[in-house]
Amino acid sequence: MSEPLRAPYVLEYTFRRTPGPIMGRFLDGLRYETLEGVKTADGRVLFPPREYDETGTAVTNEWVTLRPFGTVRSWSWVEQPRTDHPLSKPFAWALVQLDGADTSIVHAVDAGDAKHMKTGMRVRVRWAHHKSGTVKDIECFEPHSLVMPAPSRLEFEVYPGRHYTAYLKALEEGRFIGGKSGADGKVYVPPRAADPTNGQPATEYVDLADTGVLTTFTVVRIPFPGQKLDPPYCFGAIVLDGADMPIYHLISGVPYDQIRMGMRVKAKWKPREQWGPSLENILYFEPTGEPDVPFEDYAEHL
Amino acid sequence: MAERCAVIGIGQTHHKESRPDLSLAGLVREAALRALEEAEMTFADIDAVVLGTAPDMFEGVAMPELYLADALGAAGKPIFRVHTAGSVGGSTTIVATHLVQAGVHQKVLTVAFEKQSEANAMWALSPAIPFQPQLVAGAGGYFAPLMRSYIRRHDAHPDTGCVVAVKDRDNGLLNPYAHLHLHQTLDEVRASPMLWDPIRYSETCPSSDGACAMVLVNDANAARVDNPAWVLGTSVRTERTFFAGRDQVNPVAGRQCAKDVYDQAGITNPLREIDCAEVYVPFSWFEPMWLENLGFCEPGEGWKMTMDGKTRRDGVCPFNMSGGVMCTNPIGASGMIRFAEAARQVRGTADAHQIDGARRALGHAYGGGSQFFAMWVVGSERP
Numbered sequence: 001m002s003e004p005l006r007a008p009y010v011l012e013y014t015f016r017r018t019p020g021p022i023m024g025r026f027l028d029g030l031r032y033e034t035l036e037g038v039k040t041a042d043g044r045v046l047f048p049p050r051e052y053d054e055t056g057t058a059v060t061n062e063w064v065t066l067r068p069f070g071t072v073r074s075w076s077w078v079e080q081p082r083t084d085h086p087l088s089k090p091f092a093w094a095l096v097q098l099d100g101a102d103t104s105i106v107h108a109v110d111a112g113d114a115k116h117m118k119t120g121m122r123v124r125v126r127w128a129h130h131k132s133g134t135v136k137d138i139e140c141f142e143p144h145s146l147v148m149p150a151p152s153r154l155e156f157e158v159y160p161g162r163h164y165t166a167y168l169k170a171l172e173e174g175r176f177i178g179g180k181s182g183a184d185g186k187v188y189v190p191p192r193a194a195d196p197t198n199g200q201p202a203t204e205y206v207d208l209a210d211t212g213v214l215t216t217f218t219v220v221r222i223p224f225p226g227q228k229l230d231p232p233y234c235f236g237a238i239v240l241d242g243a244d245m246p247i248y249h250l251i252s253g254v255p256y257d258q259i260r261m262g263m264r265v266k267a268k269w270k271p272r273e274q275w276g277p278s279l280e281n282i283l284y285f286e287p288t289g290e291p292d293v294p295f296e297d298y299a300e301h302l
Numbered sequence: 303m304a305e306r307c308a309v310i311g312i313g314q315t316h317h318k319e320s321r322p323d324l325s326l327a328g329l330v331r332e333a334a335l336r337a338l339e340e341a342e343m344t345f346a347d348i349d350a351v352v353l354g355t356a357p358d359m360f361e362g363v364a365m366p367e368l369y370l371a372d373a374l375g376a377a378g379k380p381i382f383r384v385h386t387a388g389s390v391g392g393s394t395t396i397v398a399t400h401l402v403q404a405g406v407h408q409k410v411l412t413v414a415f416e417k418q419s420e421a422n423a424m425w426a427l428s429p430a431i432p433f434q435p436q437l438v439a440g441a442g443g444y445f446a447p448l449m450r451s452y453i454r455r456h457d458a459h460p461d462t463g464c465v466v467a468v469k470d471r472d473n474g475l476l477n478p479y480a481h482l483h484l485h486q487t488l489d490e491v492r493a494s495p496m497l498w499d500p501i502r503y504s505e506t507c508p509s510s511d512g513a514c515a516m517v518l519v520n521d522a523n524a525a526r527v528d529n530p531a532w533v534l535g536t537s538v539r540t541e542r543t544f545f546a547g548r549d550q551v552n553p554v555a556g557r558q559c560a561k562d563v564y565d566q567a568g569i570t571n572p573l574r575e576i577d578c579a580e581v582y583v584p585f586s587w588f589e590p591m592w593l594e595n596l597g598f599c600e601p602g603e604g605w606k607m608t609m610d611g612k613t614r615r616d617g618v619c620p621f622n623m624s625g626g627v628m629c630t631n632p633i634g635a636s637g638m639i640r641f642a643e644a645a646r647q648v649r650g651t652a653d654a655h656q657i658d659g660a661r662r663a664l665g666h667a668y669g670g671g672s673q674f675f676a677m678w679v680v681g682s683e684r685p
């Protein structure tokens with residue numbers, strides 16, 4: 001059997017509508033971003049206004065100006081909008097009750113994703129740019145929050161100082177230096193202008209090995225803003241051989257459950273051509289394979 | 303000191319993860335009005351205001367004291383801002399106390415706050431500053447290695463932190479102002495995800511919006527109420543984050559601060575002479591560490607006190623009756639909430655979390671890398 005005949009057909013006509021005094025006032029108001037509800041004989045506020053309430057009684061001519069905020073009373077998500085829908089991306093049809101109104105209006109809510117929709121959520125009117133005195137003058141509703149963005153940005157020039165610069169320059173050459181105050185002073189890494197415990201000015205730099213002891217550590221398993229690495233990763237305190245205080249760095253090259261306090265570790269450097277004036281020349285510290293250091297030997301650094 | 307100082311009004315907000323209903327100004331005002339109401343005063347009675355909050359990066363509001371002056375009725379009056387990292391709620395209270403003790407002012411309102419929902423403290427703690435190695439671990443990552451050191455040094459029972467979490471959360475159930483109201487079993491805490499070994503999720507504090515306020519007055523004004531909390535001692539101590547030989551587990555600044563405040567209060571045996579303590583414990587393992595640092599026991603005995611239940615409400619050394627920082631942490635206000643809880647206990651106004659017959663209590667705060675300490679001892683009897 002052959003295909004049945006078919007042809008497209010469009011039924012279209014430029015009807016006009018007389019909204020009447022009540023609906024007319026409502027729609028005229030929308031054109032000027034004014035939201036008005038009308039009072040019923042028994043004192044309720046209808047928004048959108050109607051000429052007769054559900055009991056069949058004519059409404060009064062008392063009008064109430066409403067603010068463009070309301071609450072979602074019910075909603076249904078539209079994942080694939082149709083051509084005539086108010087939004088071309090997924091949205092919700094919702095019953096929105098404006099503050100001060102006793103009834104709700106059916107309209108679209110632009111929430112981006114269904115997971116942002118909730119009965120009881122607060123929404124506000126988004127007005128259409130071009131207004132024509134129809135309900136489409138309200139483009140849609142959008143989620144409303146009392147929290148507003150307040151970004152902030154400051155710009156600085158950072159000078160690391162003479163001793164810290166010397167430390168970074170040494171790292172650029174693949175070396176660690178510390179500093180001390182007097183021949184029997186404690187060795188600080190990075191070197192400081194003075195020993196903070198007694199105020200004695202630093203007198204000399206000393207070369208330090210890139211090996212040391214891991215005194216204590218944690219395994220970071222939580223993501224947070226500004227983080228450079230994806231967890232999990234190990235972060236530990238390392239007292240370099242010849243130093244009297246720890247530096248902090250990543251520990252790797254070994255399964256996390258085998259990382260121990262007192263473990264001997266050595267710096268794992270990046271390829272030489274990537275070195276700059278930075279501790280980041282070292283990717284992480286890894287075990288040397290030497291026997292662990294007894295607790296008593298590093299207890300003073302905890 | 304020339305003048306005695308007493309607490310006659312204490313107020314705090316209902317602390318929550320977020321208070322979108324209130325601006326910063328509304329938040330501090332809610333706490334301030336409650337403190338004034340309890341003191342039967344109005345802003346007009348106040349001579350000066352002392353305000354504290356965490357570093358400005360925690361909220362992104364620079365010099366909030368200028369913006370908040372109107373909300374605190376401070377127009378035409380001295381207003382000071384105190385700034386000592388996480389200990390700020392304690393040191394703010396102490397600055398206010400000193401103004402009274404020095405005879406400079408008779409009636410001082412002190413307020414501390416934080417609205418953590420407006421920013422991210424973890425971000426504020428981990429800036430990538432040129433040349434400096436970034437603290438790649440976050441707040442818990444900084445403290446977790448210290449806890450590992452504590453556990454290793456004293457061979458502490460691994461459940462100690464979990465026991466503290468269960469106890470503090472149960473205490474928080476008695477406190478309507480607390481942010482977290484939840485009962486957890488030891489097994490539930492043990493089973494919660496490990497965030498920073500040895501710190502589990504349930505062993506960390508929440509992130510809260512909240513404010514706290516107190517009215518501090520001199521002797522002549524203390525009689526406005528019949529149950530003032532008298533300040534018996536205050537102390538602040540600081541040490542550097544890093545120096546050779548630093549004891550990070552049991553910092554010397556904390557020990558010195560405790561000794562100073564006990565000397566002022568005439569306390570020689572804190573375990574026997576202090577009825578309860580509200581101590582800054584943002585990660586549960588800090589309870590045994592501070593028990594030792596504060597001299598409630600010898601080093602190595604703190605975890606045993608916790609495991610033996612001695613820090614419970616019915617123990618010999620109740621710790622964090624309000625639920626503590628483990629239940630509520632608006633950072634800038636947290637220290638003051640500790641000080642305020644100590645004062646509520648000796649005033650007998652701690653409601654459901656009252657320790658019967660509390661006559662002397664310790665309030666404690668710390669901040670930075672366990673380096674800023676602030677403490678006070680308050681009592682029910684006029685010194």
